[in-house]
Amino acid sequence: MSSVAPTRVAIVSFDGFNELDSFIALGMLNRLRPLGWSAELCGPGHALTSMNGLTVQLQRPLEWANEAEVVLFGSGLYTRAIAENSALLDRLQLDPLRQLIGAQCSGALLLARLGLLGDMPACTDLISKPFVREAGVRVLDEEPFHAQGPVATAGGCLASQYLATWVMLKRAGETATAEALHYVAPVGEKAAYAERLMARVRPFMG
Structure with missing residues (x-):
């Protein structure tokens, strides 16, 4: 496990963000803190209010996503408006060749x-x-997770666990991922839970 590379994860969130999307991934990925990992909320401004009225302080500015090794976008109430805000999105210069x-x-x-x-x-x-x-994307109707190379998407709030598992497998390997998942899994279901998540993600690791 000592060979696992330290990893900075930017959880990009905006006003109206879905707590499950942002916080589940953040909590799971930070189980690898002993290996030098750090997942942090980043976005525009200093604080954001979630879709259910929870106001949180941002840990990093939006541009920090350009430096991080991993960038994860949650969903939210205002995503369509954000997608049309070129001044905001132009602040992001992401590179799938290194992220x-x-x-x-x-x-x-x-x-x-x-x-x-x-x-x-x-x-x-x-x-x-x-x-x-409408944006020209082919949507997979019955799939909770799909990845191609360094880019992945997940559908459904609790599918955030698949994104987190994918990141851990990609950057930390099976042993560290299994240990992190075992930590967060329900008592009495730990081995089965970890294996189920990894089994969903493994086909996309090539």
């Missing part, structure tokens, strides 16, 4: 607007599916 980049639900629309999806299909939630399709 892992993932998105949750309507966050797939932001990946499309940033030109990061290319012709790859994407996962999203049922509400977001129509406008993700």
Whole structure:
């Protein structure tokens, strides 16, 4: 485990963000803190208010995503407006040649607007599916997770666990990932839970 590279993860969030998307990934990935990992919320301004009225202090500015090794976009109430805000998105200069980049639900629309999806299909939630399709993206109707190389998408709030597992497997390997998942899994289901998540992600590791 000592050979695992330290990794900075930017959890990109905006006003109206979905707590499950942002916080589940953040909590799971920070289980690798002993290996030098750090997942932090970043976005515009100093604080954001979630879709359910929770106000949180941002840990990093939006531009920090340009430096991080991993960038994950959550979804939120205002994703469509954010996708049309070129002044805001122009602050992001992401590079899939050196970063892992993932998105949750309507966050797939932001990946499309940033030109990061290319012709790859994407996962999203049922509400977001129509406008993700309007952006020219082929949506996978019955899949919770899909990845191609360094880019991944997940559909459904709790599918954030697949994004986190994908990042850990990519950057930390099976042993460290299994240990982190074992830590967060329900008692009595730990081995089965860890294996189920890794089994979902493994086909996309090549």
